[in-house]
Amino acid sequence: MAMNALAATSRNFRRAARLLGLDSKLEKSLLIPFREIKVECTIPMDDGTLSSFVGFRVQHDNSRGPMKGGIRYHPEVDPDEVNALAQLMTWKTAVAAVPYGGAKGGIGCSPGELSRSELERLTRVFTQKIHDLIGTHTDVPAPDMGTNAQTMAWMLDEYSKFHGHSPAVVTGKPIDLGGSLGRDAATGRGVMYATEALLAEYGKSISGSTFVIQGFGNVGSWAAQLIHERGGKIIALGDVTGSIRNKAGIDIPALMKHRNDGGALKDFHSAEVMDSAELLVHDCDVLIPCALGGVLNKDNAPDVKAKFIIEAANHPTDPEADEILAKKGVIVLPDIYANSGGVIVSYFEWVQNIQGFMWDEEKVNNELEKYMSSAFQHIKAMCKSLDCDLRMGAFTLGVNRVARATLLRGWEA
Ligand SMILES: NC(=O)C1=CN([C@@H]2O[C@H](COP(=O)(O)OP(=O)(O)OC[C@H]3O[C@@H](n4cnc5c(N)ncnc54)[C@H](O)[C@@H]3O)[C@@H](O)[C@H]2O)C=CC1
Ligand SMILES: O=C(O)CCC(=O)C(=O)O
Numbered sequence: 001m002a003m004n005a006l007a008a009t010s011r012n013f014r015r016a017a018r019l020l021g022l023d024s025k026l027e028k029s030l031l032i033p034f035r036e037i038k039v040e041c042t043i044p045m046d047d048g049t050l051s052s053f054v055g056f057r058v059q060h061d062n063s064r065g066p067m068k069g070g071i072r073y074h075p076e077v078d079p080d081e082v083n084a085l086a087q088l089m090t091w092k093t094a095v096a097a098v099p100y101g102g103a104k105g106g107i108g109c110s111p112g113e114l115s116r117s118e119l120e121r122l123t124r125v126f127t128q129k130i131h132d133l134i135g136t137h138t139d140v141p142a143p144d145m146g147t148n149a150q151t152m153a154w155m156l157d158e159y160s161k162f163h164g165h166s167p168a169v170v171t172g173k174p175i176d177l178g179g180s181l182g183r184d185a186a187t188g189r190g191v192m193y194a195t196e197a198l199l200a201e202y203g204k205s206i207s208g209s210t211f212v213i214q215g216f217g218n219v220g221s222w223a224a225q226l227i228h229e230r231g232g233k234i235i236a237l238g239d240v241t242g243s244i245r246n247k248a249g250i251d252i253p254a255l256m257k258h259r260n261d262g263g264a265l266k267d268f269h270s271a272e273v274m275d276s277a278e279l280l281v282h283d284c285d286v287l288i289p290c291a292l293g294g295v296l297n298k299d300n301a302p303d304v305k306a307k308f309i310i311e312a313a314n315h316p317t318d319p320e321a322d323e324i325l326a327k328k329g330v331i332v333l334p335d336i337y338a339n340s341g342g343v344i345v346s347y348f349e350w351v352q353n354i355q356g357f358m359w360d361e362e363k364v365n366n367e368l369e370k371y372m373s374s375a376f377q378h379i380k381a382m383c384k385s386l387d388c389d390l391r392m393g394a395f396t397l398g399v400n401r402v403a404r405a406t407l408l409r410g411w412e413a
Helices: 007-019 024-031 079-096 116-135 149-163 183-201 218-230 250-260 319-328 341-355 363-387 391-408
Strands: 035-044 052-061 067-073 101-106 139-143 212-216 231-238 243-246 273-274 286-289 309-310 331-333
Touching: 007 024, 007 079, 007 319, 007 331, 007 391, 035 079, 035 116, 052 067, 052 079, 052 116, 052 139, 067 079, 067 149, 067 341, 079 101, 079 341, 079 363, 079 391, 101 116, 101 139, 116 149, 116 331, 139 149, 139 341, 183 286, 183 309, 183 331, 183 363, 212 218, 218 231, 218 250, 250 363, 319 331, 331 391, 341 363, 363 391
Parallel strands: 067 101, 067 139, 212 231, 212 286, 286 309, 309 331
Antiparallel strands: 035 052, 052 101, 231 243, 243 273
């Protein structure tokens, strides 16, 4: 059973605060969110009935810049989860050294069961309810699980009705509306750069390693394609519909075609169906969770066989699992670094919108690689000076930068 997401995230924060020797009042203050918004979104359904959905936006911290983070559409969205994800965004933007704070939002709904027009109405009503609390220089949403560039296009359009054309109010937009080249692939590309950097530390490479990936949405499918392109062998893969494996390596371009043609993973011709409960404990070199939080917990951590875990999802590993994995010698690359490619390219998109000047994709990808590489070097330096693991290296790096900004602005207990 997974721990409560907020309890798990706060536990990691407190460990980092203690390692840094933070003042206890500052520690308490950094944990408390700036603002928590809850709205009822009532929309007419296609069949003429009315349905109501609860939407959240938690704005955690703005000491380093406008708050930033995705909007999730998922049935399990709840206030604690959104709070935890908003807090993670604050440390993530600081680790990545992009000038933002942290926020996250979500609506409790099953996007796969809503029609396109129902999703559009829901997104527009949600935006109407929060439009005066977000903005280019206050809080900038982006896609997360269950949302995509189209969701951002509707948010942009609805927000612009109140405030005038404002492309920089959301990132992860369609290119035609000011989206950045490379943003769609950015989180998966960042995961690939992070994996390369970590494996190199151990004298290994993507091309000599086997991979298991959970989640084949935006992050999982891009990570899989880019790892496959570099010669990595993806031997098992799963999504919410089921899991597949092939010892010789799954043909990812063929699987992409199969999925884009509307096929389910389990119907892919050149792999065998496997039990999804076995996916995370499948033998491999590198395990990459790219779906939900809390999937690695005290129940399955003892059976994990991977040597490295790259956290492409947000908070996939419970602190209890962390302890078990550490004893087994499994190296975990934490979410607030491993999946930061998305928010880094969101920052590039925002900069391009503000400047009114579009970058080519090569520049986006080169800059992303530089930011990922620099963050990794800074995390390693923290690990060395504080004698801690990668999660604490990343947390202390992020928390220290936020604490410094808070103090410089004139914080008083
Ligand atoms: N989209 C982005 O830019 C970023 C996303 N993330 C995180 O990455 C993760 C995935 O996000 P996206 O790829 O954007 O979402 P998505 O909605 O595009 O894809 C989610 C994937 O997870 C799978 N999934 C859902 N429930 C599952 C379950 N119970 N078991 C196995 N698979 C399951 C879905 O089938 C789908 O393949 C989330 O934790 C998100 O917060 C982190 C940073 C940025
Ligand atoms: O691109 C962004 O602004 C945020 C992406 C996000 O929600 C995340 O990194 O978890």
